[in-house]
Amino acid sequence: MAASNVLQVGPHTYAVPVGMHAEQRQRLIKQFASAPANSYILLEGGNSKVTFKYDSDADNLFRQESYFNYLFGVREPDFYGAIEVATGKTTLFAPRLPEAYAVWMGKIQPASHFAERYGTEEARYTDELAAFFAERNVSLIYVLEGMNTDSERTTQAANFDGLDKFRVDRSTLHPVLSAQRVIKTEEELKLLRWLNDVSSKAHIEVMKTTRAGMAEFQLESVFLHNCYFHGGCRFMSYTCIVCAGSNGATLHYGHAGAPNDHVLKETDMCLFDLGAEYHCYCSDITVSFPVSGKFTADQRAIYEAVLDANLRVQRAMKPGVCWIDMHDLALRTLAEHLLRIGLVHGGSVDELMEADVPALFMPHGLGHFMGLDTHDVGGYGAGTLPRPTRPGFKSLRTTSVLAPNMVLTVEPGIYFIDAVLDKGLQDARQAKYLNNAVLQRFRGFGGVRIEDDCVVTATGCENMTKVPRTVDEIETLLCK
Amino acid sequence: MAASNVLQVGPHTYAVPVGMHAEQRQRLIKQFASAPANSYILLEGGNSKVTFKYDSDADNLFRQESYFNYLFGVREPDFYGAIEVATGKTTLFAPRLPEAYAVWMGKIQPASHFAERYGTEEARYTDELAAFFAERNVSLIYVLEGMNTDSERTTQAANFDGLDKFRVDRSTLHPVLSAQRVIKTEEELKLLRWLNDVSSKAHIEVMKTTRAGMAEFQLESVFLHNCYFHGGCRFMSYTCIVCAGSNGATLHYGHAGAPNDHVLKETDMCLFDLGAEYHCYCSDITVSFPVSGKFTADQRAIYEAVLDANLRVQRAMKPGVCWIDMHDLALRTLAEHLLRIGLVHGGSVDELMEADVPALFMPHGLGHFMGLDTHDVGGYGAGTLPRPTRPGFKSLRTTSVLAPNMVLTVEPGIYFIDAVLDKGLQDARQAKYLNNAVLQRFRGFGGVRIEDDCVVTATGCENMTKVPRTVDEIETLLCK
Ligand SMILES: [Mn+2]
Ligand SMILES: [Mn+2]
Numbered sequence: 001m002a003a004s005n006v007l008q009v010g011p012h013t014y015a016v017p018v019g020m021h022a023e024q025r026q027r028l029i030k031q032f033a034s035a036p037a038n039s040y041i042l043l044e045g046g047n048s049k050v051t052f053k054y055d056s057d058a059d060n061l062f063r064q065e066s067y068f069n070y071l072f073g074v075r076e077p078d079f080y081g082a083i084e085v086a087t088g089k090t091t092l093f094a095p096r097l098p099e100a101y102a103v104w105m106g107k108i109q110p111a112s113h114f115a116e117r118y119g120t121e122e123a124r125y126t127d128e129l130a131a132f133f134a135e136r137n138v139s140l141i142y143v144l145e146g147m148n149t150d151s152e153r154t155t156q157a158a159n160f161d162g163l164d165k166f167r168v169d170r171s172t173l174h175p176v177l178s179a180q181r182v183i184k185t186e187e188e189l190k191l192l193r194w195l196n197d198v199s200s201k202a203h204i205e206v207m208k209t210t211r212a213g214m215a216e217f218q219l220e221s222v223f224l225h226n227c228y229f230h231g232g233c234r235f236m237s238y239t240c241i242v243c244a245g246s247n248g249a250t251l252h253y254g255h256a257g258a259p260n261d262h263v264l265k266e267t268d269m270c271l272f273d274l275g276a277e278y279h280c281y282c283s284d285i286t287v288s289f290p291v292s293g294k295f296t297a298d299q300r301a302i303y304e305a306v307l308d309a310n311l312r313v314q315r316a317m318k319p320g321v322c323w324i325d326m327h328d329l330a331l332r333t334l335a336e337h338l339l340r341i342g343l344v345h346g347g348s349v350d351e352l353m354e355a356d357v358p359a360l361f362m363p364h365g366l367g368h369f370m371g372l373d374t375h376d377v378g379g380y381g382a383g384t385l386p387r388p389t390r391p392g393f394k395s396l397r398t399t400s401v402l403a404p405n406m407v408l409t410v411e412p413g414i415y416f417i418d419a420v421l422d423k424g425l426q427d428a429r430q431a432k433y434l435n436n437a438v439l440q441r442f443r444g445f446g447g448v449r450i451e452d453d454c455v456v457t458a459t460g461c462e463n464m465t466k467v468p469r470t471v472d473e474i475e476t477l478l479c480k
Numbered sequence: 481m482a483a484s485n486v487l488q489v490g491p492h493t494y495a496v497p498v499g500m501h502a503e504q505r506q507r508l509i510k511q512f513a514s515a516p517a518n519s520y521i522l523l524e525g526g527n528s529k530v531t532f533k534y535d536s537d538a539d540n541l542f543r544q545e546s547y548f549n550y551l552f553g554v555r556e557p558d559f560y561g562a563i564e565v566a567t568g569k570t571t572l573f574a575p576r577l578p579e580a581y582a583v584w585m586g587k588i589q590p591a592s593h594f595a596e597r598y599g600t601e602e603a604r605y606t607d608e609l610a611a612f613f614a615e616r617n618v619s620l621i622y623v624l625e626g627m628n629t630d631s632e633r634t635t636q637a638a639n640f641d642g643l644d645k646f647r648v649d650r651s652t653l654h655p656v657l658s659a660q661r662v663i664k665t666e667e668e669l670k671l672l673r674w675l676n677d678v679s680s681k682a683h684i685e686v687m688k689t690t691r692a693g694m695a696e697f698q699l700e701s702v703f704l705h706n707c708y709f710h711g712g713c714r715f716m717s718y719t720c721i722v723c724a725g726s727n728g729a730t731l732h733y734g735h736a737g738a739p740n741d742h743v744l745k746e747t748d749m750c751l752f753d754l755g756a757e758y759h760c761y762c763s764d765i766t767v768s769f770p771v772s773g774k775f776t777a778d779q780r781a782i783y784e785a786v787l788d789a790n791l792r793v794q795r796a797m798k799p800g801v802c803w804i805d806m807h808d809l810a811l812r813t814l815a816e817h818l819l820r821i822g823l824v825h826g827g828s829v830d831e832l833m834e835a836d837v838p839a840l841f842m843p844h845g846l847g848h849f850m851g852l853d854t855h856d857v858g859g860y861g862a863g864t865l866p867r868p869t870r871p872g873f874k875s876l877r878t879t880s881v882l883a884p885n886m887v888l889t890v891e892p893g894i895y896f897i898d899a900v901l902d903k904g905l906q907d908a909r910q911a912k913y914l915n916n917a918v919l920q921r922f923r924g925f926g927g928v929r930i931e932d933d934c935v936v937t938a939t940g941c942e943n944m945t946k947v948p949r950t951v952d953e954i955e956t957l958l959c960k
Contacts, residue, residue: 058854060540061719062736076737102899103843106730106738218709225705229698234739239541250586256542257556258586259714363583374538419582 005119016279018119020187021073026088027185028071031176032142035085039140040133041173043068044158045079063235066372067144067155069280070181074118080126080158082133085142090120093129130162140167146174149380150397175382181371182378184405188371189455191281192407196453196464198231199276199283203467207477210270212291216242216260223274233276237284237374241273244291248446249417251364264291269299269446275374282374284409285465286451293478295471298441302414302448305337307469309412310450313366317410317454317461321402324385327366327393330412331358338414342438357433359392360424363417367409368397370453376407406456415447485599496759498599500667501553506568507665508551511656512622515565519620520613521653523548524638525559543715546852547624547635549760550661554598560606560638562613565622570600573609610642620647626654629860630877655862661851662858664885668851669935671761672887676933676944678711679756679763683947687957690750692771696722696740703754713756717764717854721753724771728926729897731844744771749779749926755854762854764889765945766931773958775951778921782894782928785817787949789892790930793846797890797934797941801882804865807846807873810892811838818894822918837913839872840904843897847889848877850933856887886936895927 006015028041045068062077072081072092080093094111102108115123124132133141145157157170184192205226206219220240227233241254245268254260264270268291275283288306290299309330316329335352338344344357352358369376379398380387388394400406421439424430452465468474486495508521525548542557552561552572560573574591582588595603604612613621625637637650664672685706686699700720707713721734725748734740744750748771755763768786770779789810796809815832818824824837832838849856859878860867868874880886901919904910932945948954 058718059735064736075739099899103897104730104732105735106733108899215712217712217714221705221708224708225701228701228704232695232697232741234697238538250584252584253586255539255585256544259555261712417583419579419588 005117016073016191017187018073018117020185020191021071022090022119023185023187024180025071025083025090027180028177029083029085029088031180032085032172035142036139037086038136038138039085039142040136040138041083041085041142042158043071043081043144044156044160045072045074045077045081061234064280065156066280066377067177067181070177070372072118072120073279074114076114078126079114080129080160081120082129090122091132092118092120092123093126093132094123096125096127126160129160130165133166138166140169142169142173144173144177145170146178148377150375178377179381181376182369182381182400182406183403184371184407184455188281189405189407191279192283192371192453192455193464195231195233195276195278195281195283196285197466198227198233198278199274199285200466201230202226202276203272203274203285203287204477206272206274207287207289207468207474210264210289210291210478212264212266212268214264216244216247216262216264219270219272220254220260220274223272227276231276231278233278235277237275237277237282241271241286243271243273243446244268246416246444246446247271248288248448249415251415266292267296269302269448271447271449273449273451280372282370282372282376283453284370284374284411284451285453285467286411286413286449287467288448288450289474289478294475298445299448300471301337301341302442302445303450303471305334305341306412306414306448306450308337309333310410310452310469313410313412314452314454314461314463317402317408317456318459319403319456322385322399323366323396323402323408324388324393324399326410327396328353330366331362331392334358334362334412334414342435343442344433345435347433352433355429355433356391357424357430359390360420360430360434361414361416362412363392363395363415363420364411364413365392365396367411367451367454369400370407370409402456404456404458408454408456409451410454411449411451413447413449415449416442416445417447418443485597496553496671497667498553498597500665500671501551502570502599503665503667504660505551505563505570507660508657509563509565509568511660512565512652515622516619517566518616518618519565519622520616520618521563521565521622522638523551523561523624524636524640525552525554525557525561541714544760545636546760546857547657547661550657550852552598552600553759554594556594558606559594560609560640561600562609569602571612572598572600572603573606573612574603576605576607606640609640610645613646618646620649622649622653624653624657625650626658628857630855658857659861661856662849662861662880662886663883664851664887664935668761669885669887671759672763672851672933672935673944675711675713675756675758675761675763676765677946678707678713678758679754679765680946681710682706682756683752683754683765683767684957686752686754687767687769687948687954690744690769690771690958692744692746692748694744696724696727696742696744699750699752700734700740700754703752707756711756711758713758715757717755717757717762721751721766723751723753723926724748726896726924726926727751728768728928729895731895731897746772747776749782749928751927751929753929753931760852762850762852762856763933764850764854764891764931765933765947766891766893766929767947768928768930769954769958774955778925780951781817781821782922782925783930783951785814785821786892786894786928786930788817789813790890790932790949793890793892794932794934794941794943797882797888797936798939799883799936802865802879803846803876803882803888804868804873804879806890807876808833810846811842811872814838814842814892814894822915823922824913825915827913832913835909835913836871837904837910839870840900840910840914841894841896842892843872843875843895843900844893845872845876847891847931847934849880850887850889882936884936884938888934888936889931890934891929891931893927893929895929896922896925897927898923 248271385399728751
């Protein structure tokens with residue numbers, strides 16, 4: 001065992017101590033004080049079989065399953081990890097590789113190599129799982145079975161030939177581990193800060209490169225290259241969203257049906273939502289700026305409304321504050337600015353809120369937990385309020401009360417989405433507040449989002465994201 | 481219908497005519513002359529559900545299923561395509577999207593949009609599939625069910641609620657369509673040539689950037705950036721293989737367990753196997769060169785042996801030639817050079833071949849079909865010889881007799897793979913030919929592979945790959 005090992009991608013990238021995962025395992029078993037003697041926690045790592053070229057012999061590049069990475073940090077596919085609840089003693093189970101692996105894939109390492117590399121007490125082979133638990137006369141095996149509250153996808157609980165011979169608990173582990181992942185360890189925060197620096201710097205390079213006439217995907221390419229070349233980030237946290245002009249009103253632009261393939265115009269606003277991944281940890285940053293490098297009056301008005309909402313939320317964030325109230329604060333801030341700009345009229349902020357008018361401009365949630373998943377787990381854990389039903393609020397990915405070492409994105413926005421605005425104009429409750437004359441001017445504008453990755457501290461909020469944010473800072477950077 | 485449409489990624493990338501797919505559909509139905517009246521061919525496109533972050537709400541970027549792309553060129557997930565066998569009249573079936581799509585993913589297009597965009601006679605919704613076939617009183621529906629001869633993975637035959645009400649043929653389509661994909665159309669060749677240019681230019685940029693002290697993945701990043709920025713290639717054809725030094729002896733280096741994370745040394749040979757994908761079509765190019773920019777005597781000897789094999793094969797390729805014989809020619813060429821270098825001794829080329837000695841240095845097949853899949857389908861179609869059993873030969877991905885418009889890679893190599901060489905040294909049949917004293921000098925050398933993408937022409941072979949290949953060309957490019 002080498003608990004002092006680090007995991008790295010090239011000499012100039014972040015060195016993840018394997019002890020980070022050991023600490024996370026220790027935290028976990030403390031939650032199992034009432035577990036029976038001689039019980040184990042067992043997780044199955046991601047497998048190498050899932051591929052979208054499913055009928056060819058091409059494999060996707062493997063990326064570890066998030067819970068498994070959280071506890072073990074193992075980069076290779078087809079592993080299991082078992083934790084003895086009483087002691088935290090950890091055993092990795094490596095796949096037994098065929099002889100041909102040495103020709104095609106690389107040196108075949110003995111199981112002990114992985115115990116050494118990942119700092120666990122022991123490592124064996126996956127075909128020894130049944131024997132391992134039988135030898136130990138195990139009383140209970142906890143496996144990870146549960147549903148992601150956002151996607152409603154379910155984890156694949158560990159399984160092996162012979163598991164049915166043992167007593168298995170399928171319900172305890174998932175809520176405990178999901179809740180644990182919400183509160184980041186100091187080592188996790190160090191990694192997330194470093195990764196946020198990588199993504200922040202890449203965003204700045206993209207901003208400086210942006211010119212009218214370029215295609216959106218070319219700026220995606222610049223971002224990817226900066227993150228991988230300088231940060232060793234082989235994956236992104238999510239599909240890159242690189243919008244120019246009206247595309248900024250498509251919240252999840254960039255997918256196969258809208259693949260960042262438009263050409264930038266001088267008059268466009270850009271909305272670039274891009275974040276690199278490292279060691280399966282995420283970053284998630286959005287910048288908005290004019291292609292021209294100089295904000296028009298309308299661009300500035302929308303931008304400063306969103307920035308004000310972003311900053312007010314960050315100033316209000318601290319332990320004890322409920323995330324629903326932060327969403328409310330953001331919408332109220334936007335409402336004030338929408339009134340001033342003249343996009344809405346004829347009512348007070350309270351009346352606009354009552355009629356869900358601000359949500360016509362920001363139909364998504366204010367932000368989400370971030371960690372191993374971009375939209376990290378635990379958003380609707382035990383003790384949190386149920387998912388709200390009001391427009392906008394219902395898209396919140398958590399209703400938690402903030403606590404130290406939670407990591408959340410703060411990402412208010414204003415968008416001009418035809419489908420949403422047209423519905424508002426047809427709704428008597430909302431239409432009276434919409435100033436259609438001014439609204440017309442903003443059709444096709446796209447949107448502005450300002451997204452930072454924030455840590456809740458003992459007394460407030462730490463913003464890990466370091467990109468130019470004020471109009472002055474952006475215009476200075478882009479000064480051509 | 482707009483058969484003159486093109487599909488493109490930004491204004492400076494290749495414009496794929498949708499007519500390419502129309503021609504491919506026409507070719508297909510000609511193979512169904514004996515089909516019953518009023519029969520249809522039905523394919524189901526790739527779906528949006530396959531993801532390796534299976535318990536989160538992150539989705540992989542969708543890439544179309546290859547057969548579906550071949551016939552329809554559709555970029556969006558969850559489609560079906562039906563072809564009336566008698567007429568070739570084609571109907572696309574688009575998923576009916578929920579209202580929320582307009583907020584998150586973009587404008588909801590009517591089905592007719594996709595008929596227009598992809599140049600088909602008609603488009604409907606996937607929930608209309610059963611009604612569509614019922615209205616037409618269809619006699620038989622051909623679906624795509626079959627096994628990939630390399631991976632032994634199976635296609636997912638089209639299925640929809642109500643398919644069981646119709647007569648379905650599950651065996652005819654797969655061998656016909658796989659065989660058709662082997663012979664490229666002129667439009668496919670145009671696309672493949674353009675794509676090979678993109679990858680060739682990116683390789684040249686990578687070679688010029690390479691320096692001791694860099695990490696392998698940084699050169700991967702340079703390749704990715706060049707292909708995406710200049711070519712709009714968002715995917716690679718396969719996981720990038722970026723080997724320095726001894727890593728060159730790991731044939732499929734670059735996977736999660738060996739993620740291109742070593743640092744280059746001045747004395748290393750590089751072996752970079754990298755190819756971009758565009759419109760689901762592949763390129764697959766390997767370059768080998770010294771980090772120093774100047775070949776040592778040993779590096780030159782190995783390199784020129786491999787280059788000789790590559791060139792002799794390309795000179796011999798023409799219609800009527802069997803691919804097994806090309807593999808044999810490559811190994812015999814390598815044997816001559818191995819004798820001259822002194823790595824093997826004590827026998828003639830025939831004796832070395834008889835003892836499978838050259839295969840100790842090149843344990844993989846000479847090359848493979850390439851098209852929509854890197855290792856393209858149809859390698860062991862009807863009428864081809866069965867998979868050979870001899871070392872090296874058994875890894876051949878096809879035993880076909882060459883015919884015009886086949887596309888194959890030509891990729892001989894010499895590798896110093898400890899596991900393979902040690903086995904040879906323990907095999908009395910082979911050990912006597914191995915010169916262990918010289919072999920020792922090459923332990924840790926890694927490998928050299930020279931891979932070109934070639935089209936079989938009416939009279940010979942066209943090499944689509946345009947990178948420096950001779951020692952002089954490479955040293956001139958790298959002159960520092
Ligand atoms: Mn976000
Ligand atoms: Mn190849």
